[in-house]
Amino acid sequence: MSTEAPTTSVVICAYTERRWEDLVAAVASVREQTVPADEIIVVIDHNRELAGRAAAGFDGVTVVENAGKRGLSGARNTAIGLAKGDVIAFLDDDAVAEPDWLAQLLAGYRDPRVLAVGGAARPRWPGGRRPPLLPARHRDREDGTGELDWVVGCTYTGQPVTETPVRNLMGCNMSFRREAFALAGLFTEDLGRVGRTPLGCEETELCIRLSQASPGARILFRPQALVRHRVTPDRLTWRYLRRRGWGEGLSKALVSRSVGAEEALSTERDYVRKVISLAVLRESVRLLRGDRSGATGVVALGTVVGATAGGYLRGKAARRRRLTGTGTPKLVHGPIHVATVDVRSLPRELTVPRRAVGHYRAAQVLVRDGDRTLDVLLLPVRDGVVRLDGVTPPGAAAPAHTGFERPLISVVIPTAHRKQQALGSVRAAQAAGYPRLEIVVVDNLPGPDGDAWLRAEVEKLGARYLAEPRKGVSIARNTGARATSGDFIAFLDENISVEKGWFDAVAEEFATDPEVGCVTAMVLPASLETDAEVLYERLKGYSHTVRRQRLDRRTVREDPLYPLSLARYGPGSCTTWRRTTFDALGGYDALLGAGTPAMSGEDLDLFVRLARMGGTVVHTPHAVARHTHRADWLELREQMRGYGVGLSAMLLLSVVRRPVTVFSILRRLPRGVARLGARTPELPLSDRAARSRLRQLRRDERYGLLGGPAALVRAASRHRFDAGSGHR
Template sequence: MTEVSVVICCYTEDRWDDLVASVDSVAGQTLAPAELIVVADHNTALLQRATEAFTSDSVRVIGNDRTTGLSGARNTGYLAAKGEIVAFLDDDAAADPGWLADLLAPYEDPDVGAVGGRAIPAWPEGSAPPWLPPELYWIVGCAYTGQPVEVAEVRNIMGCAMSFRREHLERLGGFAESVGRTAELPLGCEETELCIRLRQRVPGAKVILQPAATVRHRVSADRTRRRYVRQRSWAEGLSKAAVSRLVGAQDALSTERSYLRSVLPKAVLRELRAGNPAGAGGIFVSTAAAGAGYLRGLARKPAPVADSIPAYTVDIENGETSWDGEADVLVRAGGVVLGAARRSEEVGALAAKLADQVRDRPPRPSVQPRVSVVLATAGKPSDVRRCVASVLATGYPDLEVLIVDNIPDGPREELLALAASDDRVRCLHEPVPSASRARNLGAREATGEVLAFTDDDTVVDAGWPAELVAELAQPGTSCVTGLVAPLCLDTPAQVWFEAFGGFGKGYRRQAFTEDPRNLLSPGRFGSGNNMAWSREAFLELDGFDERLGPGRRTRSGEDLDLYLRLVRSGGRIVYTPHAVVRHEHRATEAELLRQLRGYGTGLAALYLLHARRRGGLRELVTAVPRGLPALLGRRPGDSTEPSPGFPRRLVAAQVRGTLSGPLALLRERTR
């Protein structure tokens, strides 16, 4: 039987009685869920109260460790879930006994990716106010006139009683946290955006409305006031503008256009004929407020380069050769990565490279060595859970994962619980803040012949460990790096980072040995969030230099320094595009600016360390004439102008970081 996890998100103690009723309704289902997860949204008092109240073995209470708001809380919930299906129920909705069973039935069709139920309003006075006709019940989060009354495929489902296949949530990165409701703003549409993205990125995926799966959604008294209707309609317009930027206006507004053309005009005429001008007026007010909010949202649209772009993978061997609009698409055939395309018309040219890519890809060895994946973290436990789940899902036959919790008062209970859930996972603790120290600890404790490293904000591809192992099996290879593609491009900062260069190193397999041309651009070797080492070679180099990297004043550069030390000692690095990791880039401009400044600081520090080594200063001086263009981010034939709208302040941030590198290293050496 398919296992179902139910997630209830809550944010305030003012709705405590509703939350208790919601939890009780899940316990009374004719089809019992595998688990119920209650997520408290950054409210310590509510988290403690819920933990003390809900003590059943089938209920887990956790805190939202992602962005504040409903989207972040839902993402926390699905990342903690174990079931194949994840159902979401609002904290002010009580499910009817057959809700879960009816919600699950459509999943017998393997193409069904999401199923939603019907929310019946529970009015505070027993009935709706006369000026709020049933076509506007969406304002209070309930089923409305115009929705299908029988099982049907729809564009999107409503958030108070919905479900998704967990594999799709993981593939899509969950709900976009740049949209959705917070305690301060009655925004929405996060489930609409996710459903549209699901249909865009998963060929053949169906979104189903199952009206038989019913819940009773309590409508509070404040939601029956005209002021709330105006505010909620305005917020809906803002939300629709945000969704339009994420998935395109055509998909974002398809249902609304037909609703405006057919359903609402009939409703206005009905209300007028019934002698209820207040009902007709409510429709006009709501429509006008939503339209004004949408126009206001469009006016906030960022520069063209920062438009959100879908990011996903298509496999042409499975017939995935087309998609709508522009997207950042990784194209491959089976496990062979061919390149990236923005439009589906470009797939043909990439497919012509298949034979060359296959010939250049080494065979997988007959005996697969043990791989130890080291994951140093000082970040969100939900990110760690997502990353570890993707590593374990690769199915590599001999694998261990070492989580190194790098916070002073660790290890955190969430990570210890994660380690206890699978005997392939261990949790270690490095109290001194330093990603390099944490990684070195993981490497010393590892038992594998191969040491693989990634970050907690990544999701690894199914073939990731096998591709790394195949390259390391080649004679003379001590280190392998792989392709790092974006997990999502939902915010301007994420789009800018890719335009700035991102982590990707291209779609051609390359081998690197000592070469003065590479000295000033060690980033060409690969990124530290996707690399594997021969254990012997790593330990011979004494691992990462603990004066460099996140957690230290130098802030970065530990991976590039290790690459340079390897090639200087006669070692060989291979970069392969077929070992794929997807990285969740920084979501805000402030985070991106800090990241780029840190890259500059680390780069300057590692050059100073290199200059102090025997012969290092001479090598740097020799490399400058040929390596300076690469250091400045340009190679012959590259465009020297950034894309239109690209913020030059990003470049300035990295330059400022570079200037601060010497002082940062000096302070680190005297620490």
């Protein structure tokens, strides 16, 4: 934004004529601001009568109807699409802004790093006095806050009292720079209040997504930006306290699914441990001193916290049922249909093809909006049909950036035993629609004079053929990288096929963030026809998140295993590196990876070295590729053992390079071992044989850990450390 004062749009959403007087007061308070708003938008949520009354009653105000899904999130998204201001501020229809409210919000944007600013909300109690149902330290002070005031949509004890960066803002009093929605997308329409249903957290989820999309950005709470929020008598009952707590828990469960439980609950854990605990102690002391209000306070605190916890557990359970399909067997070890749908032409149902043997019981469905990924769902198949009429995407994806010059991207495809698949990978890359590619196929099992057939087939496709007789995928990748000229190098394994738009999505990340050294993609299975393929997806699939992730040194606060948690990065078999970053790291280590005794670990090793160098990895869900999993059970067992061997070999090599690393590894080891044995909820299994096979695969991986040190010694004896082979 420029140094001039930003233009502002103020948005007020309304849904019922019962709040007409409140809505009139809210609009009037915006008109009386010391810094006038450039435009006022009132969005009416699916109420024709109210829309007509508002259009007739408000001069100089843009009145529109919600064009999205019914609910507060859909109404806000409608306004965002219409707003012209540099800053978009949101005020509830039952809140009145202080005259300097907008000026105080805009003052927070003096720092260009600030992408969102919110303020405080003071309650307007019925009768002018705080009810005994909501405890507070200073019950008689007009400006006092209580621990449960969030239940009625107001600032509560535990929030900052001075200007402070926060995780998220309050929905009744918040504002965002316009570019925040380009970075994080819009409000999730599966969250947020619908009519009088006391759900919420849509602003929390959006703020967390914004921080994930732009970790250097700040979200600022300025209590000086004050609104007065009217509290109606129906919100001051035991029944409402229970319903509001329950709804908050349900909403938090949805948020944790979207952005991760660690982010979704970080503030809440401190709130319960510190704020609620002290409040219970204070109210208990009051009770012991003969003040009966203490008993009311203790019961109220227990009621809300208990209802919230119950709602959260219920929401997590509902998530598990939704993924497996309500009323269908939980058994998904059999064949699963793989499909892609676009919300722009979403059918009511998806017909699943018949199989020669057996039938599909579930479908993994990639939901996209054009070239942007929205979700990946596991849905039941009934009578050969997948019902899609109830599918609601979790929110709009951030729009693609188009105003950048497409750089040359060099594609390196190493191959050994699956050369036919390598040709398929070349064809998929060429069909992805990117205008500037150079593709090199590196034959890592060429024979003494190369493979004449593969050379001819590769050159027919307009790609280059290189022979690298020294065994090892790391050596093959390094050889291919040295033979290319692009500023960015995409490494695609022979069993990877990228989809249309893959290179554009990757190039977008590099163009919009110069600090990014590596971009990883969403990799989905090409097929889930055999038990081995399904079990691999269950254990090692990379479709665990559909949100963009930016991983750097800050990530260590979120994940105690970082930077040793490969799942946070995505697969090394489908990555794109900035050449300067790749060269600074020295490329892949030839002691690790397929084709060596260590069998794997080369991708995580490179990620870890990047993290220790202070580099940044971005995972984009919009670059989608398909991976051909091992279809044979015995091959899968060997692959899982190889993962264990490679992991321990990589850890040992890290210690050899830098002995002090041993302390970091030992600190993370217990959590890492626990995670290896953890049960992944996305593909629940109820079949005894399938569960037995799953346990066997975990044992294979753990046994492989024991063989890593010996494998590294054998690899070192085979490959001497010399500059020509790329070893350090």
